[in-house]
Amino acid sequence: MSRTPQRRAAVVGTGHRAQTFTRALAERPHHRVAALCDPSPARMAFHNRLLADHGEPTATQWEPDRFTEMLAKEDIDEVVVTTVDAEHDRYIVPALEAGCRVVTEKPMTIDADRCARILDTVRDTGNSLTVAFNYRFNPVHENVRALLADGAIGEILSVHFEWLLDVRHGADYFRRWHREKDRSGGLMVHKSGHHFDLVNWWLADEPADVFGYGRLGFYGRAAGERHGLRRDYDRAHGAAPAADDPFALDLAADDTLRALYLDAEPDNGYVRDRNVFDGPVTIEDDMAVLVRYAKGATMTYHLTAYSPWEGYRVMFNGSAGRLELEVEESRWQPPRIRIASNSGALHGDTAAEHAGGARLTLRPLWRPPVDVPLVTAHEAHGGGDPRMLDALFGPVGPTRPAGSGATSGTAAHPRHPHPTATERDGALALAVGLAANRCFETGQPVGVRELVPGLAQVQAR
Numbered sequence: 001m002s003r004t005p006q007r008r009a010a011v012v013g014t015g016h017r018a019q020t021f022t023r024a025l026a027e028r029p030h031h032r033v034a035a036l037c038d039p040s041p042a043r044m045a046f047h048n049r050l051l052a053d054h055g056e057p058t059a060t061q062w063e064p065d066r067f068t069e070m071l072a073k074e075d076i077d078e079v080v081v082t083t084v085d086a087e088h089d090r091y092i093v094p095a096l097e098a099g100c101r102v103v104t105e106k107p108m109t110i111d112a113d114r115c116a117r118i119l120d121t122v123r124d125t126g127n128s129l130t131v132a133f134n135y136r137f138n139p140v141h142e143n144v145r146a147l148l149a150d151g152a153i154g155e156i157l158s159v160h161f162e163w164l165l166d167v168r169h170g171a172d173y174f175r176r177w178h179r180e181k182d183r184s185g186g187l188m189v190h191k192s193g194h195h196f197d198l199v200n201w202w203l204a205d206e207p208a209d210v211f212g213y214g215r216l217g218f219y220g221r222a223a224g225e226r227h228g229l230r231r232d233y234d235r236a237h238g239a240a241p242a243a244d245d246p247f248a249l250d251l252a253a254d255d256t257l258r259a260l261y262l263d264a265e266p267d268n269g270y271v272r273d274r275n276v277f278d279g280p281v282t283i284e285d286d287m288a289v290l291v292r293y294a295k296g297a298t299m300t301y302h303l304t305a306y307s308p309w310e311g312y313r314v315m316f317n318g319s320a321g322r323l324e325l326e327v328e329e330s331r332w333q334p335p336r337i338r339i340a341s342n343s344g345a346l347h348g349d350t351a352a353e354h355a356g357g358a359r360l361t362l363r364p365l366w367r368p369p370v371d372v373p374l375v376t377a378h379e380a381h382g383g384g385d386p387r388m389l390d391a392l393f394g395p396v397g398p399t400r401p402a403g404s405g406a407t408s409g410t411a412a413h414p415r416h417p418h419p420t421a422t423e424r425d426g427a428l429a430l431a432v433g434l435a436a437n438r439c440f441e442t443g444q445p446v447g448v449r450e451l452v453p454g455l456a457q458v459q460a461r
Contacts (some may be wrong), residue, residue, distance in 0.1 A: 003399055006029075006030055007030060008077050008078075008162070009031055009032065009034060009076065010035040010037060010071070010079050011082065011085070012038070012064075012091045013081060013222070014037075014040070014043040014046070014047045015261075016257075016260055017078075017105060017109065018082040019285065020389070021080045022047050023050060024389040024448060025393065026051050026054035026393075027396050028396060031078075031393055032077065033051055034075075035060045035061075035062055035070050035076060036048070036059045036060070036076045037070060039063065039064055040268055042259070042263050042264035042266075044061040047059070055109065067091055067094065068094045068272060069096070074098055079095040079102050080102045080103045081102065082104075082105045084192055085109065085110050086109075086183045086185075086379065088110075089105075089109050089430065093118060096118075096122065096127045099127065102129050102131075103131075105131075106131055108427065108430055110184065110430075112184030112452050113227050115452055118298045120454065128422060129423040130392065130422065131197075131420075131421040131423065133194060133388075133429070134384035134385050135194050136197070136420075136421065140325070140327065140374055141198060143372060144202055144325055144360065145201065145363070148202055148316065149169050151360070152317070152323060153317070153321040153363075154318040156297050156316055156317070157296075157318055158317045158318075159299040159314065159316050159317070160299070160301075160315045160317075161195060161204070161302075162301075162314075163191075163304070164309060165191070165303070165310060165335055166306035166308060166309055166330055166333050167247070168310075168330075169330075170250070170304075170306050171219070171247050171306070172220045173187060173191070173283070174274070174283075175249055175276055178190055178283070179280075179282065181217075185232070185285065185434070185437070186214075186283040187283055187285070187303060187305060188284070188303075189433035192436075193432075193433050194435055195312075196291075197421060197425060197426075199314075200425065200428050200429060202316075203297060205246070206294045206428055206448070207291050207292075207293055207294075207435075207448050208292050208293060208447065208449075209445055209446070209447055209448065210289060210291050210292075210432055210435035210446050211289070211446070212289035212435075212439045212440065214286065214287035214288070215284055215286055215287075216281060216285055217286045218306040219306070220278075220279060220285075220332065221277060224276070226425040230275075230277035230278070230341055233275050234275055236274075236275070237250075237309065247277070249271060249273040249308065250273075251273050261399045281368060284304040284440065286301075286306075287302065287303045288300075289301040289432070289439075292360050307334060311326070311327045311330070311356065311417060312329075323362055323363070324361045324363065325359070327359075327373075335394070359406050360372055360374055375441075379439060388420075392420065426447070427455055430452070431451055435448055
């Protein structure tokens with residue numbers, strides 16, 4: 001009996017989020033993690049232990065400067081990029097040039113020049129890139145997509161979208177490298193890119209013009225002192241003032257965080273538990289944006305990174321009614337002396353404490369409102385992760401067909417399947433965030449095509 005050959009994969013960037021992909025590839029018989037690439041041998045060793053736990057052979061470990069050599073010597077077929085956001089293009093471009101299939105974590109990259117470099121490589125090589133926008137695969141979001149596409153509210157005229165990060169999850173962006181805009185692009189790129197992609201996908205439209213205001217009003221040294229929240233320490237580990245600080249992260253209290261970050265500090269000096277009320281912080285924590293879309297709809301969007309509760313509200317106004325979605329991912333957060341991975345600090349990988357629910361309401365003109373039945377999934381990111389991984393790499397086994405959640409969740413709407421996001425989708429989501437960042441600096445509206453001219457050269461697929 002012939003055996004289907006395994007695709008040889010490389011995981012580049014072996015931090016916390018990369019575990020999702022390492023495990024997913026290890027669980028699927030037609031894929032093998034053949035190589036790991038990261039500046040930290042300790043983090044790569046952690047991922048090799050994950051592979052061993054799945055009965056998989058050890059992957060070779062490579063330094064970033066030898067990435068291109070690794071592709072050739074390890075005969076790599078597919079590359080998963082989960083590095084610091086500013087480094088994505090460093091690996092995407094040579095992997096595409098080598099003919100590899102490439103999947104990158106969001107955001108695709110962090111600025112217009114890097115975006116142009118990726119789009120030019122796609123055009124020149126004829127290869128394509130997949131961006132891991134897992135929120136497209138959330139069953140609730142698929143319900144929204146199907147209702148809008150079926151004309152439940154007629155022509156969509158406007159959208160209001162509010163996203164709230166609570167003081168546990170939101171604070172975590174200010175402990176890590178994400179607090180440096182030249183590494184993450186800021187929350188408009190790193191976090192809101194998820195949301196901008198959702199709206200682009202929901203509307204089946206492209207952003208045209210952007211205007212917005214943003215500020216650092218809660219985190220950072222100045223705001224922390226102004227609000228009486230600042231404690232005098234640089235990083236939490238070993239700092240007495242952090243012992244009873246609800247904003248501090250105790251890396252030593254969590255086995256995974258200790259192995260990936262505290263034990264890995266000697267490798268490259270990266271500190272994962274910085275004081276959120278100390279500098280430098282170069283990103284915003286409160287952002288208001290107005291977007292006009294090519295077909296005429298407008299969106300008002302607000303991201304708050306210091307809320308008492310976590311979740312989002314999105315409302316669509318149409319010529320035949322209104323569609324309202326409210327999701328409470330965490331209704332409130334109690335203060336804790338130590339924040340570990342089960343407290344919601346790790347961005348949807350585990351269910352948040354005090355989680356609420358989701359409510360979708362259709363309000364047609366001249367008729368009573370209708371509560372749309374929802375089957376919610378409780379896996380990572382509202383069921384988005386397992387469904388996205390099935391779509392990217394195939395099902396784990398015959399008991400779970402591709403595109404379904406792990407026992408719970410709903411199948412994709414038969415007439416409105418959830419497509420994986422391409423490099424064009426990644427660029428369109430990125431462009432809104434980049435335009436917003438430009439507005440924060442200049443106070444002037446920004447045209448998306450002016451900011452990312454390479455969009456015209458990459459056609460929608």
